[in-house]
Amino acid sequence: MALIELRELRKEYEMGSETVYALAGVDLDIERGEYVAIMGPSGSGKSTLMNLVGCLDTPTSGGYVLNGQTVQGLEDEELARIRNREIGFVFQTFNLLPRTDALRNVELPLVYSGTPAKERRRRALEALERVGLGDRVRHQPSELSGGQRQRVAVARALVNSPSILLADEPTGNLDTATSLEILALFDALHEAGNTILLVTHEDEVAAYAQRRIHLRDGRVESDDTSGRTVGRAVG
Template sequence: MTTAKQELATNGKSVTNPAPDALISMRNIWKTYQMGTQELHALQGVTFEVQKGEYLAIIGPSGSGKSTLMNLIGCLDSPTKGQYWINGNLVSTMTDDELAAIRNKEIGFVFQTFNLLARATALHNVELPLIYAGMGASARHDRAEATLDSVELGDRIYHRPNELSGGQRQRVAIARALVNNPSILLADEPTGALDTKTSFEIMALFEKLHADGNTIIVVTHEHDIAERAHRIITIRDGEIESDEKTK
């Protein structure tokens, strides 16, 4: 049922249901920033859907709007207008607290700079989301260890970030993103801090995770990274320039 708040937030227009079976449904999404007397339209009428189990890359040059779109997908921001659904939840009208709850439940983030706790072991870094979720010590230890093993770091669980290579640190970050079994693995320039060989190893890991049934969205400016995905959305000047299946 549509609430009065939802009606207001969608400019008085009735809220329609998301497409059947769509994990993500974005409809006529706009993001506008006020720059003094000028309006900057970072996104303009963006519409697309993502099905469960897809492997999608979003690519575009600097200033194209891809980072703004990533922030909306990840529930780090809200659109100026338009409707955004995740797993049947209309998130485009949610409060900050509601967004945080959806974000913690539905999204696993992987960042370019890893964002690991320097003094914590790989195991403890991966346990952190489970600690916040209130899971008991024994259960979270087992879950974190199994997740690290799934990214081929089962023999490094007690190593700290400074004892790991860049690729290994990114694997820890990926394990941390996966440990809560999120609906979506959202990776922002996941190979940006890595050399070419390690970048392709990380992308091979994403392919394995996708084959295991995970929904993966990679945001990048690198064409060779985007081409590893099975679908590529190209963003330019805040609009979708193309949306193509590649595999």
């Protein structure tokens, strides 16, 4: 059984008299441990797909099974629970709380899931160590570089040990050298067994994934599983 099973997934928006077909019937299976790049032109449905997979949004129709659990049709509260347990998100704009140190930012998902304070601290420290920020845990976002901020966001995404890491253009706001740093981190996470779905416009970034899915007009246009096209040159 695949970790993610999407069947005829659709997302439509009524805009006045017009209907926008953001997703127009997507069928996908993603296995545990895969590293997948989602590509396609602006407006092709990439973020919509990520938001549905991440249980931030619900489809208009279609089926979604995540880790053996049927997701479509669940109430918001149940979706939030699944999201907290199964999904880690990384966004282009980091989405960290300002004037809040790295440790506290990473602890937050554990606050929402009701983890005791001592355990929270231990796991947040461990996640920050994992992304190479063990020496920056008391720094606030404004006291960190762009790459370090994104690593805090990755630590926050990982702190609940989710079954899948979703990243929507995680290197979109970073320079080339810093992007390579984040991609090297994703490589390490993938090798440690994490499942990663990454949206990108850039072929150079997509080349790190083992599988590249192109969307166009809300549909899967191509699904290339020929493997990664770059060597392990970064680090």
